[in-house]
Amino acid sequence: MTQRAPIRVGIMGFGQTGRQIFELASRSDDIEVVAIADIGKPEILHYLLCSEVEQPERHRLEGNFLVNERCRARLMEIDRPAEMPWDIFGVDIVIDSTGKYREREFMASHLQNGAPRVLLRTLPADHIDRIVIPGLNADSVSVDDRMISAGSATTSALALLLSSLGDRFAIECGSMTTIHAFTSDQALQDYAGSDFRRSRSAAKNIIPNTHEASLWLGHILPAFDGKILTSALNVPVQEGCLLDVNLIMRDADVEVEQINEAMRAAAARHPDIIGVVEDPIVSSDVIGNPLSLLFDAKGTIKAGANTVKTLSWYENLGHAARLLDVVRLYHALDQQQEAA
Template identity: 75%
Template sequence: MSRQRPIRVGIMGFGQTGRQIYELAAMSEDVEIVAVADIGRPHILHYLLRSEVEQPEKFRLEGNFLVTDRFRSRLVEIDRPAEMPWDVFGVDAVIDSTGKFRDSQSMGDHLASGAPRVILRTLPTDDIDRIIIPGLNEASASADDRMISAGSATTGALALLLDSLAEQFEIVCGNMTTVHAYTSDQALQDYAGSDYRRSRSAAKNIIPNNHEASDWIGYFLPQFEGKILTSALNVPVQEGCLLDVNLVMADSAVDAEAINAAMCKAAQDHPGIIGVAEDPIVSSDVIGSPLSLLFDLKGTIKAGQNTIKTLSWYETRGHAARLLDVVRLYDSLDSRKEVA
């Protein structure tokens, strides 16, 4: 059964990821954004969108509507799920890209407001129906799922790396440090925040931080439960992140060449999701990449008998693309259910 109309999507939160989702939808043929909920004023949201896209002239503001060549999106100045009348807009799915409403109660508010399904751009804080990482566990999705997370950019990149290597090698344990661009919840000047280090200026410091990926890796890859430690260094760049992973291999014969060959195969098996970089790239070179994981072939090093160090790149646009992939996945499941 072929879809007769585009998938109708609502977005809550028009920050960087929300705007990237919007641009990617505008470039697609099968998704349209019908409503955007954000506390920002329409002309400011329009201005921010146009400042980031490659063809700003394609994005117009007509009253309270963002308009593209393919669809019109109603801008609604609302910032809480319970207040947004999704039913009025006939959405097929809502993407919550705020990063704030991560609990099942808030997701339930989206559903109660008329969203048939809600997808988080972040990991959840409690039990929901499903967490889907495209390229890893799409087969676990069910048409009955209503509260879904697409994980996070870092967790998805790490899970894809581990899964790709675990297909060929036994990994004893490892640790990951994400060298991460600073985020919107960090202060640009020193300002009293949630903890000592995060109270320091994001624009002039390398800030050590914890990362929750280690809490979730076992969910996707049970063989790695309790075996991967994760942390973060937030650095003064706006975009582009580096995944620094050290793995202890069971077989001391595994070398850098074998690891690189495995990742080249993974890139062939998962086009558009995993890629490899042969050039000596830096963080700005990954800006705009739609990949979840760009493996750096020049960054693979063997240290001692059993330790392999790897470098991989990613940025939020890749995660925005995966969020739309999750929307498409569930639309496909719905279509199959209707046929059945």
């Protein structure tokens, strides 16, 4: 039997998400990372990768190539999409994991330089072809999609929670606050930036922040369009995030155990994406978890007649895994078209 060629992936941005994507791909049997664009020097990128994986000896630096038993990826010291010649690497898709180039013009640069598709690890800044959340709307994708987003770790967790509960209960409205690990664009010391609060030290403050999930939720879950307010608190932990969601239920008879049972059923339907934890865990316990949503059954509370509060955990590794799920999804569509 002829072995199928691997999916050839390019990565723009070799920060935490880019490194996680590379590590996951290197342990897969169907994805090969062939090129990485990042402004960092190759020896530093290799050093950072090896500092956070379980088996650093698997990854070698050979000149300008990052090599392991699965991938031989060319490292390109490039900062902007318009500078990266994807056509010479024969990529099937590019994952832009920078978090910076969210506008259509930058996504178009990837396409113009030879990428058949570009997949954002973040929410987009303007209209694109599709936002895809595995486990939720994967059946909506089209082979004609070129500019795609996989949402964000927070958006995916929220959408999966709302969909799982919305299938069982009528939800009038709600609010979400993500208690979020600090991010690489925050200053570790007080430093004047474009936002007052985000100019304060990420290492010693809880910093209130906005979150864009509410702006795009209607594109993913039309039934919740305009019904959910979203915000964030960036806190001084490096990894591990908590989703705090308050929902107003139409039916006052909905009880805590019914909510928990609905989430257990959702986890049974999507065991690789959703989980339920019955133990009293904390944020460090979720580090390394590849799920998009880990529902905390002990955190469910009912207040008054109609308000239900839920807690769920997630971390960035789960989002990196879902990005590769989206890559596989579009590759399967392309193969179906070729076979037709």
